[in-house]
Amino acid sequence: MMPIPGESNGMHTDFLSYRDRVVIVTGSGRGIGKVIAGQFAAFGAQVIIADRDAERSQETARQIVQNGGRAEYHPLDLANLDQFEPYLAMIIAKYGKVSVLVNNARAGGRTGFLGETAENWEKVLDVSLRASLFLSQAFIKCVSKEMLPASILNISSVSSTLVSTESAAYHAGKAALENLTRYLAAAGGPRGVRVNGVRLGFIVQDEHQERFYSEGNREYRQLAELTHPLGRVGSSRDVADAALFLCSERALFINGENIVVDGGFSTQDPFVLLMKHVKKST
Numbered sequence: 001m002m003p004i005p006g007e008s009n010g011m012h013t014d015f016l017s018y019r020d021r022v023v024i025v026t027g028s029g030r031g032i033g034k035v036i037a038g039q040f041a042a043f044g045a046q047v048i049i050a051d052r053d054a055e056r057s058q059e060t061a062r063q064i065v066q067n068g069g070r071a072e073y074h075p076l077d078l079a080n081l082d083q084f085e086p087y088l089a090m091i092i093a094k095y096g097k098v099s100v101l102v103n104n105a106r107a108g109g110r111t112g113f114l115g116e117t118a119e120n121w122e123k124v125l126d127v128s129l130r131a132s133l134f135l136s137q138a139f140i141k142c143v144s145k146e147m148l149p150a151s152i153l154n155i156s157s158v159s160s161t162l163v164s165t166e167s168a169a170y171h172a173g174k175a176a177l178e179n180l181t182r183y184l185a186a187a188g189g190p191r192g193v194r195v196n197g198v199r200l201g202f203i204v205q206d207e208h209q210e211r212f213y214s215e216g217n218r219e220y221r222q223l224a225e226l227t228h229p230l231g232r233v234g235s236s237r238d239v240a241d242a243a244l245f246l247c248s249e250r251a252l253f254i255n256g257e258n259i260v261v262d263g264g265f266s267t268q269d270p271f272v273l274l275m276k277h278v279k280k281s282t
């Protein structure tokens with residue numbers, strides 16, 4: 001095989017390996033975070049399940065280990081900033097390093113405009129925004145030269161730019177998170193830590209697949225599929241694939257970027273989308 005220009009040889013058996021990496025995924029006891037954690041483990045990483053839900057997180061770690069991966073649950077409450085530095089110190093003492101931090105957790109509810117409360121606002125923003133800043137700050141602070149390459153990934157949403165009236169806190173939080181990604185990229189870069197984000201579209205988590213694909217949900221599902229150029233909605237695996245790439249050594253010059261993972265949904269003209277729907281229903 002001819003070598004690829006710029007490469008020392010033409011063989012790439014280790015295109016995406018996390019064998020020597022320690023990866024922390026917040027909110028990975030369930031949902032998208034669980035699959036992200038599982039995929040990092042499948043590519044060789046030692047994975048840390050950083051969540052406050054002990055039961056689900058222990059089960060997540062158990063399943064990853066059962067599949068041949070390396071995962072351990074270390075409880076973390078993202079609402080408690082004082083925990084962050086000791087938490088990272090504990091991980092480094094136990095595993096020798098930290099390599100990747102995925103800020104994935106979310107909290108709070110969909111309140112609607114008039115239902116929004118200061119309590120919910122704080123809950124949402126504490127976990128998705130404030131914790132993403134201060135955990136990243138603690139992470140960047142403790143990464144030494146010997147631990148590089150290191151990177152951070154923030155999990156955002158198309159809700160950062162496309163709004164409904166479901167949750168003011170969620171929309172505001174995700175919009176701010178994407179700018180925080182750029183800020184952290186500038187702060188982390190000089191220390192060798194890249195920071196990127198993924199802006200997710202319609203993702204059906206594994207736990208919701210059964211309901212989403214049930215007969216009773218057919219009309220809603222068809223509408224969701226119709227509004228996606230690829231004719232399908234996203235899965236947690238789609239998110240994990242983007243995460244694996246962005247945090248890897250195949251993306252060393254990508255920094256401060258929020259990559260859209262929505263199958264092209266948000267690229268479309270809403271009027272054309274509406275016409276597609278009207279045409280289908282007539």
Ligand SMILES: NC(=O)c1ccc[n+]([C@@H]2O[C@H](COP(=O)([O-])OP(=O)(O)OC[C@H]3O[C@@H](n4cnc5c(N)ncnc54)[C@H](O)[C@@H]3O)[C@@H](O)[C@H]2O)c1
Pocket residue numbers: 026027028029030031032033050051052053076077078079103104105106107127155156157158200201202203204205
């Ligand atoms: N599901 C989607 O369609 C979708 C779409 C766009 C973006 N996202 C984003 O993807 C990410 C994951 O979403 P999900 O639907 O899998 O979430 P989820 O609600 O299923 O899981 C969130 C996890 O965060 C944990 N958590 C909550 N508060 C915590 C705290 N204080 N400390 C530690 N852990 C805490 C929970 O225990 C849970 O395990 C979120 O950032 C979300 O905004 C999801």
